[in-house]
Amino acid sequence: MLNVIAREDAVKIVRRSAALQAPEVQRLPLQKAVGRVLAQDIVSECAVPPFDRSTMDGFAVRAADTFGAGASIPAELTVAGEIKMGEPAAVALSGGQCARISTGGMLPAGADAVVMAEHTEDLGDLCLCYGAVAPGENVTKKGDDIAPGSVVLRRGSVLCAGQIGALASLGIRSVPVFQKPRVAVISTGDELVQSDPTGGQICDSNSDLLFAAATNDGCDVFCFGAVKDERSAIQAAVEACLARADIVLISGGSSAGAKDMTVGILSSLGEVQFHGIAMKPGKPTIFGTVGKKLVFGLPGHPLAAYFVYRTVVSEALRTLLCLPQETPLLRGTLLENIPSNHGREELLCVQLHENGGVLPLHTKSGVLSVLTRAQGYLCIDRNTEGLPKGAEIDIYRL
Amino acid sequence: MLNVIAREDAVKIVRRSAALQAPEVQRLPLQKAVGRVLAQDIVSECAVPPFDRSTMDGFAVRAADTFGAGASIPAELTVAGEIKMGEPAAVALSGGQCARISTGGMLPAGADAVVMAEHTEDLGDLCLCYGAVAPGENVTKKGDDIAPGSVVLRRGSVLCAGQIGALASLGIRSVPVFQKPRVAVISTGDELVQSDPTGGQICDSNSDLLFAAATNDGCDVFCFGAVKDERSAIQAAVEACLARADIVLISGGSSAGAKDMTVGILSSLGEVQFHGIAMKPGKPTIFGTVGKKLVFGLPGHPLAAYFVYRTVVSEALRTLLCLPQETPLLRGTLLENIPSNHGREELLCVQLHENGGVLPLHTKSGVLSVLTRAQGYLCIDRNTEGLPKGAEIDIYRL
Numbered sequence: 001m002l003n004v005i006a007r008e009d010a011v012k013i014v015r016r017s018a019a020l021q022a023p024e025v026q027r028l029p030l031q032k033a034v035g036r037v038l039a040q041d042i043v044s045e046c047a048v049p050p051f052d053r054s055t056m057d058g059f060a061v062r063a064a065d066t067f068g069a070g071a072s073i074p075a076e077l078t079v080a081g082e083i084k085m086g087e088p089a090a091v092a093l094s095g096g097q098c099a100r101i102s103t104g105g106m107l108p109a110g111a112d113a114v115v116m117a118e119h120t121e122d123l124g125d126l127c128l129c130y131g132a133v134a135p136g137e138n139v140t141k142k143g144d145d146i147a148p149g150s151v152v153l154r155r156g157s158v159l160c161a162g163q164i165g166a167l168a169s170l171g172i173r174s175v176p177v178f179q180k181p182r183v184a185v186i187s188t189g190d191e192l193v194q195s196d197p198t199g200g201q202i203c204d205s206n207s208d209l210l211f212a213a214a215t216n217d218g219c220d221v222f223c224f225g226a227v228k229d230e231r232s233a234i235q236a237a238v239e240a241c242l243a244r245a246d247i248v249l250i251s252g253g254s255s256a257g258a259k260d261m262t263v264g265i266l267s268s269l270g271e272v273q274f275h276g277i278a279m280k281p282g283k284p285t286i287f288g289t290v291g292k293k294l295v296f297g298l299p300g301h302p303l304a305a306y307f308v309y310r311t312v313v314s315e316a317l318r319t320l321l322c323l324p325q326e327t328p329l330l331r332g333t334l335l336e337n338i339p340s341n342h343g344r345e346e347l348l349c350v351q352l353h354e355n356g357g358v359l360p361l362h363t364k365s366g367v368l369s370v371l372t373r374a375q376g377y378l379c380i381d382r383n384t385e386g387l388p389k390g391a392e393i394d395i396y397r398l
Numbered sequence: 399m400l401n402v403i404a405r406e407d408a409v410k411i412v413r414r415s416a417a418l419q420a421p422e423v424q425r426l427p428l429q430k431a432v433g434r435v436l437a438q439d440i441v442s443e444c445a446v447p448p449f450d451r452s453t454m455d456g457f458a459v460r461a462a463d464t465f466g467a468g469a470s471i472p473a474e475l476t477v478a479g480e481i482k483m484g485e486p487a488a489v490a491l492s493g494g495q496c497a498r499i500s501t502g503g504m505l506p507a508g509a510d511a512v513v514m515a516e517h518t519e520d521l522g523d524l525c526l527c528y529g530a531v532a533p534g535e536n537v538t539k540k541g542d543d544i545a546p547g548s549v550v551l552r553r554g555s556v557l558c559a560g561q562i563g564a565l566a567s568l569g570i571r572s573v574p575v576f577q578k579p580r581v582a583v584i585s586t587g588d589e590l591v592q593s594d595p596t597g598g599q600i601c602d603s604n605s606d607l608l609f610a611a612a613t614n615d616g617c618d619v620f621c622f623g624a625v626k627d628e629r630s631a632i633q634a635a636v637e638a639c640l641a642r643a644d645i646v647l648i649s650g651g652s653s654a655g656a657k658d659m660t661v662g663i664l665s666s667l668g669e670v671q672f673h674g675i676a677m678k679p680g681k682p683t684i685f686g687t688v689g690k691k692l693v694f695g696l697p698g699h700p701l702a703a704y705f706v707y708r709t710v711v712s713e714a715l716r717t718l719l720c721l722p723q724e725t726p727l728l729r730g731t732l733l734e735n736i737p738s739n740h741g742r743e744e745l746l747c748v749q750l751h752e753n754g755g756v757l758p759l760h761t762k763s764g765v766l767s768v769l770t771r772a773q774g775y776l777c778i779d780r781n782t783e784g785l786p787k788g789a790e791i792d793i794y795r796l
Contacts, residue, residue, distance in 0.1 A: 162769025
C-alpha cells in the first residue's frame with residue numbers, strides 16, 4: 001500500500017530537496033544564451049541611450065524658439081550645422097539656431113527638441129518651422145530606456161528576445177547563466193522494446209516522452225534506455241545515471257507490488273522522501289534523494305508519467321533554475337460537466353476553443369496519444385465532486 | 399512618403415510570397431526532432447497497444463465468472479497459469495479459470511477483464527475474487543491508444559513531448575521534419591557599435607534581438623553584424639546574406655528619407671512588394687522579394703523592429719513551416735483606459751495580472767527595455783478610438 005500525500009506537499013518536498021543542489025553557473029556569449037536562465041542580476045553601468053537622441057529626421061531646435069509657430073506663421077531659424085551620425089554633436093545651439101539631424105542623431109548642446117522634416121522648409125542657411133514643438137518632443141532622453149545603476153534583469157530571468165536585446169543595448173556581450181540541469185531517463189519493463197514488438201511486447205514510449213519534455217524545459221538529457229525488471233539491472237542503471245546526472249527519472253515499477261523494485265533500490269541507495277501522491281493519474285510516484293541528487297520513480301503508464309513530470313518533476317527543474325512555481329497559462333470556461341469523486345486530485349487534458357471555451361479530453365488509463373490532441377490540462381481539486389459546465393477554471397500548459 | 403497598407407494585407411502578401419518557397423525536408427532521429435515541425439502526415443501501421451493489456455496487477459478473468467461476487471461471497475476461480483511480461487500469453491482461459499497477470503501483461507485468450515490484486519485472495523491453485531468486474535475493466539484494448547491506419551500526427555505538427563511519445567509508441571525512430579528556415583540579420587547605421595560606444599554612438603541591439611527572436615521561432619540564424627550607412631556596403635551585405643539565407647532582415651534605413659537606402663537597394667535587386675504598414679510602432683517597414691527569397695526592411699527603433707518581426711516576419715516563417723497564422727494566447731480584461739486615435743493600428747506591450755487583468759505598458763518611442771517587463775501584447779484596431787477599462791481583449795504572446 002502507498003502512503004499518499006497531497007500534490008502540493010509533494011511539490012514542497014521536491015522543491016526543498018532540489019534547493020540543496022548548488023546551481024552551477026557558466027558564462028556564455030549572448031547569442032548562445034538565448035532561452036537560458038540568467039544566473040545573476042544585471043545592473044546597468046551606463047545609460048541607454050547614452051545621450052539625448054532624435055527619434056525623427058528633421059531639425060534639432062530649442063523648443064522655445066518654435067512656440068507660436070504654425071502653418072501660416074513659421075518660425076525662422078538659422079541652420080548652425082548638421083549632426084553627423086555616430087559622432088559627438090560638433091555644434092552648440094544658441095537662441096534662434098537649429099541643426100540638421102537624422103533619426104538617432106545626438107542632440108547638440110542647447111537643443112531640447114526636434115522638428116520633423118515634414119514640418120519644415122529647408123532653405124540651406126535658414127529653416128522655416130511650420131509648427132511648434134514642446135521640450136523633449138521627438139527626443140529619447142539619455143537614460144530613457146535604461147538608467148545607469150538600474151537593475152535591468154533579475155537572476156532567474158529567461159533570456160528571450162527582449163532580454164537579449166536589452167543586454168545588447170548595454171554592450172554586454174556575454175552573461176552568466178545556470179548550467180542546464182542534467183537529467184537521466186530510465187524505462188523499466190521486460191515487455192519494452194524500441195521497435196518491432198512481438199507478442200506481449202510494446203514499444204517504450206516513456207524514454208522519448210521524458211527526453212522530449214526535459215529537453216523542452218532546458219535540460220541536458222541522457223536516455224539510458226529500457227532495462228529488464230531485474231533488481232540488479234535496474235540498480236546498475238540507476239547508479240550509472242547518478243554518476244552523470246543530477247536528476248534521475250525511472251519509469252515503471254513505481255508501485256508497491258512484488259515486481260515494483262524502484263522503492264527498494266532507492267531505500268538501499270539513499271532515502272525515500274515519499275511514495276504515493278493523491279492524484280489521478282500519477283498515484284504510484286516515488287521521490288527519493290541520494291546525497292543531493294534527486295531520483296523520481298514515475299508510473300509506467302505514459303500519460304501518468306507525463307503528468308507527474310509536468311507537475312512535480314518540472315518543479316525540481318524550476319528550482320534548480322531559480323524559476324518560480326508554475327502558474328496557470330490562462331483561465332477558461334468549461335464546455336461540459338466533468339464528474340469526479342475520487343478523493344484524490346484529478347488531472348485532465350483539455351482542448352482550447354474560441355472565446356475561452358475548454359473541452360476536457362476523457363481517456364482510458366494508459367492512453368498517451370491524447371497528448372497529441374491536447375493544448376493544456378486542468379486540475380480538479382481532491383475535495384471537489386467534479387466541475388459543472390460553465391465553471392471558470394485555470395488551465396496549465398502542457 | 400510611404401504608401402501604407404493595413405497589417406492584415408501586409409501579412410497576406412508576405413504569406414503568399416513565402417508559400418512560393420518549396421519547404422525543404424530532412425529526416426531526423428526522434429530525439430533530434432524535439433521542437434521541430436513534422437513535414438508529412440504520420441499514419442499508424444500498427445495498433446497501440448498491440449494487444450489487450452492489463453492496467454493492473456491482479457488476475458485476468460472472464461468477467462462473467464465474477465458476476466455476483468462481493469465482499470462476503472467471493473467468486474472461486476482456478477488459476478490456470480501466470481502471464482509472463484513481454485511474452486505471448488501461454489494460457490487460454492475456459493469457464494471458471496483465471497491467470498495471474500501484472501500491469502502491462504497480455505490478456506490470455508478467453509479473458510476480457512482483470513480483477514485487481516487488492517480485491518482477490520491468492521490461494522495458489524485457487525483465486526478468490528471479492529468483487530465483480532465488467533468486461534473490459536482494467537484492460538486497455540488493442541488499438542485503444544492508436545488504431546492501425548489512423549492519422550496520428552498531421553504535417554505541420556510541432557513535435558513536443560506528447561507527439562514524440564506517440565511516435566515512439568509506434569516504434570517510429572526517425573521522422574521527416576521541415577528544415578529550419580535560414581534567416582540572416584543585418585543592422586545598418588553609422589552610429590552602431592557592439593560595445594563601448596563613444597560620443598554619438600550606440601550599441602547595436604537589433605542584431606541580437608532579431609537573432610534571439612528567430613532562433614526561438616526555430617530558425618537557423620546568421621548575424622551579418624552592423625553595416626555603415628553606405629549604399630554599396632549595405633548592398634554587399636544584402637547580397638552576401640541572400641547567398642546563404644532564405645529570409646533577410648535589414649533593420650534601419652527603412653523609411654523614405656534621403657538616408658534610407660534599403661528600398662532603393664531592394665528595387666535594384668528584386669521587387670518591392672510594399673513599403674509602409676499602418677501600424678504603430680512599425681510604420682516604416684519594407685517587404686521585397688529577390689527571386690523566391692524574402693527581404694524585410696525593418697525600422698531601426700528596436701521595439702518597432704521587434705513588433706514587425708513578431709506580427710509580420712514571423713508569419714513568413716510560419717508559412718515556411720506549414721504552421722497556421724498566429725492566434726491570440728488568451729483573452730484578458732483591461733485594467734485601465736488606453737487612448738488611441740492614430741488612424742493606424744497600435745500595438746502595445748502588456749503585463750498580465752491575476753484573474754485575467756491586463757495592464758498596458760506605455761513607453762516612449764525607441765525604448766526596448768519595456769520588452770523585459772512585458773508578458774504579451776495587444777492590438778488596437780485602426781478604426782478604434784482607444785479601449786475602455788474593463789474591455790475584454792485578445793492578448794498575443796511576445
